[in-house]
Amino acid sequence: MQLADRLLPLQANVFADMDQAKARAIATGQTLIDLSLGSSDLPTPPHVLDAIAAALIDTATHGYALFHSTQPFRLAAARWFERKYGIAVAPETEVLPLIGSQEGTAHLPLAVLNPGDFALLMDPGYPSHAGGVYLAGGQIYPMPLLAARGYLPVLEAIPAAVLAQARMMVLSYPHNPTAAVAPLAFFEQAVAFCKAHDLVLVHDFPYVDLIFSPGHAPSVLQADRQRQVSIEFFTLSKSYNMGGFRVGYAIGNARLIQALKQVKATVDFNQYRGILRGAIAALEGPQDCVDTMVETFCSRRDAAVQALHQMGWAVELPPATMYVWARLPEPWAADSVRFCTELVEHTGVALSPGRGFGKSGEGYVRLALVHPPAVLTAAVQKIAAFVASRK
Template identity: 70%
Template sequence: MQLADRMAPLQTNVFADMDRAKANAMAAGQSIIDLSLGSSDLPTAPHVLDAIAAALYDSSTHGYALFHSTDPFRRAVATWYEQKFGLPVDPETEVLLLIGSQEGTAHLPLALLNPGDFALLTDPGYPSHAGGVHLASGQIYTMPLLADHGFLPQFQDISPQVLSQARMMVLSYPHNPTTAQASLEFWQEAVAFCDRNQLVLVHDFPYGDVTYSGQPAPSVLQADRQKRVSIEFFSMSKSYNMGGFRVGYAIGNAELITALRQVKANIDFNQYRGILQGAIAALTGPQDTVHQTVETFRQRRNTCIAALDRIGWAVPTPTATQYIWAQLPQPWTDNSIDFGVQLVEATGVAVAPGRGFGKAGEGYVRLALVHPVAVLEEAVHRIANFLQVHSPHRIRGKTPPVKGTVGR
C-alpha cells in the first residue's frame, strides 16, 4: 500500500521509541517512574466533577454539540479572559471550543498554508506544531532557542527569502520543554514583526497559569489588543487538571477563528456537553485549586532541583511550567536518546530526550514533575546510581545519595 508523501515525516517519533523502551523495562521487571510525559497526576477539582456528573442525567446534553450549543462555554471563556487580562472578547466571533488545544494547533495550518508555504517554528518545540505543518504540505523553518538568548527566537536571523514565503509563526511561552518565559515587551516585538511581514502569530498557551512569580504569564493578546494578527490556544489540562477531558479553546482574530471553525466543521463535532459544564464550572468557580496546583509543582520543583544538586547535576531552577530542562553530562551531551533509553532500561526512570523536541534540544532531557516528592527523590537516587556507573567523573555530590524505598 502506498501512503501519501506527507506521511513520511510522521513515521519516526522519539516518544514512540521511549514508549517501547519503557515497555521493555517493565517486561524485564523494572518498576517505572515515568517523568517523560507531562500528564498531571493531580485530581480534577470536586466542583468540576460534580457539574459533569449532574449533566449525565440531563438528556438535553446527550445529542450532538454544534457550534451554537457551545455558547455558554464561549461566554465563560470571554469573561475569564476579560477578568484575567483586561481584554474585551466577543464570544461569538473570537472564541472557538476545541478538543484540547493540540487539535487547534495541528489543524490551523490547514487553514493558513498552501503547499510549500513556510511556517516558522521554535527548535526545540512541541512536536504537534511540526506535525500540523507536515499534514498541510507546508515547509518548516526552525528558529533555534538557545540558552544564551534566554530560549527566545532571534527574529533578525530569519532570511528575507524565507519570510517572503512564510505565512505563520508559532510560539509558546511559558515554553515546553525549556521552561523559559517571555515578557510583554517580547510579545510586542513579536506582534510588530509579524505585522510587518504579514504573518499570523500563533501562541500555544497551556502553561499560562503555571508560573512561580505569583502572576500569570502574559497573553499575546495583551500585545495585540486589536487582534490584528494573533490567535491564542489555551488548554484546561494544566491549570485545571482536566487533561483526559480534552477541553481547550482558540481565542483571537475573528477571521482566523472563522477559518479554524470551517476546518473543524469538516473533521469533527464537539465533545459531550456535560464535559463543557465541567469546564464552565472550572472557569467560573473558585480558583484556589489552580493556586494549589501551582504550589504543588513549586514544591516538587524545589525538591527535584535540590536532589539533582546533591548528586552533582547542576540544573537551573525553572520559573514556570511543570518541567525541568536539564543539560546532560558527559558522555551524553550528543545523544539524549541513548541516555533516555539506557536510563529507563537500567533504572526504570523514564525522561523525555531533548532530541525529540528538535535538533536544538540535543544534549538535554526534560523531566516532568508529575509524581509526589518522595517518588521524585527516588527517581533522582536511581539516576545517581546510573551516572555513577556511566559518568563517574560527573558525580561530585555534597552528600551521598540516600537509598530510596519508593517503587521498590
C-alpha cells in the same frame, strides 16, 4: 497499498521509541518511574466533576453539540480571559471551543498554509506543532532557542528568502520543554515583526497558570489588543487537571477563528455538552484549586532541583511549567536518546530526550514533575547512580 506522502515526515518518533524502551524495562522487572510525559497526576476539582455528573442525566446534553450550543462555554471563556487580562473579546466571533488545544494547533495550518509555505517554529518545541505543518504540506523553518538568550528566538536572524514564503509563526510561553517565560516586551516585538511580514502569530498557551512568580504569564493578546494578527490557544488540561476530558479553546483574530471553525466543522462536532458544563464550572467556579495545583508543582520543582544539585547536575530553577530542562553531562551530551533509553532500561526512570523536541534540544533531557517530591528525589538518586556507573 499506497499511503499518502504526507505521512512520511511523521514516521520518525523519538517518543514511540521511548515507549518501547519503557516496555522493555517493565518486562525485565523494573519499577517504572515515568517522568517522560507531561500528564498531570493531580485530580480534577470536585466541583468540575459534580457539574459533569449532573449533566449525565440531562437528556438535553445527549445530542450533537453544534457551534450555537457551545455559547455558554464561549461566554465563560471570554469572561475568564477578561478577568485575567482586562481585555474584552467577542464570544461569537473571537472564541472557538476545541477538543483540547492540540486539536487547534494541529488544524490551524490547514487554514493558513498552502503547500510549500513556511511556518516558523520554535526549536526545541512541542512536537505536534510540526506535525500540523507537515499535514498541511508546509515547510518548517526552525527558530533555535538557546539558553544564552533566555530561550527566545532571534527574529532578525530569519532569512529574507524564508520570510518571503512564510505565513505563520508559532510561539509558546511558558515554554515546553525549557520552562522559559517570555516577557511582554518580546511579544510586542513578535507582533510588530509579524505585522511587518504579513505573518499569522500563533501562541500556544497551555501553561497560562503554571508560573511560580507573582503576577500572570503574558498573553500575546496584550501585545495585539485589536487581534490584528494573533490567535492564542488555551486548555483546561493543566490548570484544572482535565487532560482526559479534552477541552480547550482559541481566542483571537476573527478571520482566523472563522477559518479554524471551517476546518473543525469538516472534521468533528464538539465535546459532549456535559464536559463543557464542567469546563464552565472550572472557569467560573472557585480558583483555589488552581492555586493548589501551582503550589504542588512548585514544591515538586524545588525537591527535584535540590536533588539534582546534590548529584552535581547544574540545572536552572524553572520559573514555570511542570518540567525541568537539564543539560546532559559528558559523555551523554551528544545522544540524549541513548541516555534516556539506557537509563530507563537499567533503572526504570523514564525521561524525555531533548532531541525529540528538535535539533536544538539535543544534549538535554526533560523531567516531568508528575510525581510527589519523595518519588522525584528517589528518581534523581537512581539517575545519579546510573551516571556514576558509566563514568
